[in-house]
Amino acid sequence: MAENGNTDKVGDESRGSESTTATTHSTITKQRKKRSRAWDFFEEKVDATGNNKYACRFCGQEYFETKGKSTTQMNNHINKCPNNPYKVEKGQKLLQFQTLPGGNKGGLIPWKFDQEECWMALCSIVIVDELSFSFVEKEGFRNFMKMAQPCFHIPSRTTVTQDCFALFNVEKNKLLKFLKGTSQRVSLTTDTWTSIQKVNYMCITTHWIDSEWIMHKRIINFSPITSHKGEDMARCIIDYLREWGLQKIFTVIVDNASSNDVTVEKLSDKLDDWGTNSMNGHHLHMRCMAHIVNLIVKDGLKESSISIARVRCVVRYIRQSPARLRKFQECCESENIVKKSLCLDVPTRWNSTYLMLSRAIEYERAIKEYSDRDTSLSRYLMFDAISDGKPVGILTRTDWDEVKRIAQFLEIFYNLTLKVSGSLYVTSNAHFIEIGQVVVYLNRLITTEDKLLSEMTLSMWKKFEKYWGEPKKMNKMIFIACVLDPRYKFTTVSFVLKKMFGDDEGTIIEKEVHTYMSSLFNEYVSKSVSKDTGGKVSTSLPSSSFSTMETSTGLGALLDEIRKHKAASGGVDSKTELEKYLGEDPENERPEFDILAWWKVNSPRFPILGMMARDVLAIPISSVASESAFSTGGRILDQFRSSLTPKLVETLVCLQDWLRSLKLGVLKLLCARRRAAGPIARSNLYCPVTKGFDSMLILFEIVCYQLSSKGKKRKRESKKVYVTYLGEDPENERPEFDILAWWKVNSPRFPILGMMARDVLAIPISSVASILLILTKKLPPTMFAKVCLKLGVLKLLCARRRAAGPIARSNLYCVQCSSNIIS
Known part of the structure; x- marks a missing residue:
């Protein structure tokens, strides 16, 4: 297939970047002023006559200053100095223990100091750890490097800035080369925000699954935009898609702002012009599930009781002074409660309200003890703490009961938000199931006798119906991603649809989803199969396993008859991949099930359906991946980055994402191959x-x-x-x-x-094995044992290599080793 022929080796290219960056760095950076290494080993002195001298730091050998301030003598002395602890012969490498993840030590590896590699490593530290450029000029860091490696010349902040731009260009070219060369579709997440300096930024993140069935995400843009209008954002996205050579966009995940509707509509028109708009853009616009859940829960909290306000006022009172905090810690010790910090929520963020309530519940006994010791807290709640224009009142046992029920209620949605906000694992397959769970949960609470939760649920249900109440407005990829999960397929989708919308309407929606999925599959078939294999399109792999010579001589005639018999009896050759996949029994539910590992093993059986699965399963159901670029804790740029130029901000944000993805990509590949080497996935x-x-x-x-x-x-x-x-x-x-x-x-x-x-299967049908034993009988016993052991090791390695890739290799037998035994 054309797409498989152009395999996605972005992981391999990225994983090689750490070794290639240092060699290419010297050719792209600005030439630095040369500085002799002699000054790291000598210090300047002045003798009694006023002449300048340079003394060795290790042995005290002195040299007079030459007319041209030449350092030749000092450099020659460095290599000969008997007391120099860093003396290394030219070209000699040192041995050191390899540092493994987790701080463990590995085996010995050769090492040699390289100034360029150290410069690039320092640049990576500044980027990944979000350090200021002035960090390299701080006294503590310089003293540390002087002790750790005196040969390292520490660059200035200006040089580090230039190195960041150089590294950005290197990594961007690698990613650009891959994205322009691949024929795979990618999904986009985008978000906008305003910095402290009142600059509007837009972040665009790409998501895809590579040929190793590993999930990837890369930030390709973090730049200012003129406004938050839909036309302006669409123009910005289209310009960056042209720059990166991205024309095959599968879905765009955005929040629920009205301007995003215009943005996606304009983008869909442009994809139509490019001829790459899948299914005429019907599934291009995907709404962020995390935002919808946020809106639903916020409406429910509007109906919450005064109990939350009382807990909020108590937490605010305790946190207002260090003396109150110390007294509260004493109460925790007296109640044998592990000391943690109280959380104060932000009223506009319901998740912070949940965290505040859950932490307050842990400290219930300590808060009661504190209120007994500090009588001022009661006066504060009775007169000074105001909510909705009136005092909140004292926190009672009834309030604690209500708070516990509300916290338990919010915990469901808090865990749901965390689950759907992931960007490094597949989330689209669980999208529809999670929506169904929300429906069942809300329906159960609406009829509950708890008046508080019932009122909250009614408010939430109105918002739920706005986004998920009408299935015709829901993106069809929500259902198709669930069908492509081998544990669910249409059996689960049909059951949940009828549970949500009733039997009649659920059956109608199921037929619409099946029709849409078949049309999407046929679209992939038309682009992948150049010739029709008959009246019914069959996308099976070629079934001939014998050579042309065998067929022409009649040895394969029986196999041809077998294939015709299977096709005539409605066998596998007469079915499409989609029919064959849906016709098989779903996989068993188990905690360790890995959907990407399953598709990696089974994609040789379903090559075109596997192509579609790679695009569908790569869809993130939340735009959190783009939001997190603004900050790990919130959606704002910190003060340090907001003061930088927009170009430098984009360089730092993109590089941080790329460098972290490189390391994570290597670990994910190792984990994937380790899974594949074990009992993977019950392939079929x-x-x-x-x-x-x-x-x-x-x-x-x-x-x-x-x-x-x-x-x-x-x-x-x-x-x-x-x-x-x-x-x-x-x-x-x-x-x-x-x-x-x-x-x-x-x-x-x-x-x-x-x-x-x-x-x-271990039964041989020939005595060739005994003949080989006779041929090797003259070998010494030890040599014969070594040959057999070598053959066994090679066969084991071949077996693991097959298991790590698509299991499609030859038999567990090494022809080369076999010929060695015979010879």
Whole structure:
């Protein structure tokens, strides 16, 4: 396929950036004024006659100042000084322990000081840790570097700034090269904010899944805009899409501002002009779920009781002075409560209200103890603390009961917001399920006898119906992403739709989703398949696993007849990928299920559906990824960055995101390969050889009887597993199919059947193995053992390499090692 041919190796290119940046840095930075390293080892002195001398810091050897202030003598002395602890022969490398993640030490690695690499590492520290440029000129840092590495010449703040621009250009060119070369669609999240300096900024973040099925996000723009109008924001987005060579946009995730509707509409028109607007832009506009949940809960809190205001006033009173805080800590100690800080909420942010209430509940006994010790608190609540124009009153036991119920109510939405706000893992597959959970939860609370929660829920339900009450207004990707989760498929979507909207309307919506998904799949088929394979489009992999010579000589005639028989009987070759995927049983629910690992293993079976899944599952359901660029704690630029020029702000923000993504990308790749090497994902690469042999059932029952000490119960359960195996569609025949690799992945699904398969598949049908033993009989026993051990190690490595990639390699047998044994 064209798309797979242009594989997404942005992770590999990015992971190599750390080693290549240092070598390219010297060619792109401004030439620095040369400074001899001799001055790091000598200090200037003046003798009794007034002549300048330079004395070695280690041995005291002195040299007179030359006319041209040459440092040749001093440099020669550095390499010969007997007391120089840093003396290293030219070209010599030192050994040091490798530092592993978590502070652990690894093995010894060679190391050599490199000024350019240290400069770039210092630049990365300033960017990633958000340090000021003047940090490099501070006395403490310079003293530390003088002790750690006297050879390192510390650059000035101006030089570090220039290095940041240089590093930005290097990393941008790498990312630009990838994005312009890929044919994959990407999703965008965008958000705007105003800095302290009253400058309007826009942040654009791209999201995609690479060929290793690893989620990526990159900030591609963080620049000022003229206004928050929809036309201006659309023009800015289009300009940056042109700059980055991005024309295939799948979805755009924005908040609920009315100007964003105009922005997405203008962007959709431009994508139509480019001819890249998928499904005519019907699913281009995706609303941020986190913002919708925020609006729903805020409406509910408007109906909250006076109890929240009383808790807020108590927390504010205690936090107003250090003396009150000390007295409160004494109360915590007397009640044996772990000392933590009280949280004061921001009334416009409901999540801060939840955190304030949950922390206050932990300190309930301490707050009661404090109110007994400090009588001024009661007077403050009775007369000075005002809410809605009247005093709030004393905090009572009834208030504590209401606060606990409200906190428990808000906890559901707080955890939901955290879950949907992730940008480094798949969230789109759970979007529809989470909406269904909100519906069930609100319906249950509306009919509750708790008047407080019932009133809050009624207010929230009105806002819910505005965004999610009419399914025709909901983005179809909300449903399709759930269908592409092999645990759910249409079975779950149909059930939740009927639960939310009733049986009749739910059935209608299900048909609309199925039609839309089929149209989207056909759009991918039309772009990926150049020739139609008959009246019914089949997107299966080529089924021929034998060479042309075998077919021409008649050795493959039986296999051709088998393929025709399967097609005539409605087998796998007569189905589309979508029909085959939906026709298989859903995966079992389990905590460790990894949807990306499942699709990585099964994408060879569903190549075009896998392409669609990569685009759909990469959709974030929240624009938090763009919001977090403004600050890790809030959506504002800090004072340090707000005082910088817009170009420098964009450089620092983008570089910080890219450098952190590089390290995270490497760790995610290692984790993905570690998962793939284990029992991944219950793929469904079934072996076509064993399907349909009823006589195997007898052998299977014998194995179950021998393994089971409980007898008939285990026997009935295992028979169901065997029938499940035979009831699934056979695998496609393809040259790279590996039956052992398939059974390694699927043995957790069929544990007893897998044990039987290990015995059956180990049966050789030739005595060649004994002949090889005769040929190697003259070898010494130790050499023969080494050869066998070497072959076993290589076969194990090959097996793990296959498991780490798409399981589609040759058999667990090394031809090269086999020929070595024969020779």
